[in-house]
Amino acid sequence: MKKIGALIVAASVSAFLAGPVLAEGKTIGVSWSNFQEERWKT
Incomplete structure (x- = not known):
């Protein structure tokens, strides 16, 4: 055992x-300037 x-x-x-x-x-990265914007703009 x-x-x-x-x-x-x-x-x-x-x-x-x-x-x-x-x-x-x-390398995996995230752009914070784009990440914090709203994703759907109407």
Whole structure:
């Protein structure tokens, strides 16, 4: 039973560490000047 717990912990840690590596080089940004304006103008 301890081996299964250790395997789950190892898998979750490796998934947590792999996230930033897969997202490397990608930037997501929001322009606040446009974001705060009303979205629908009638």
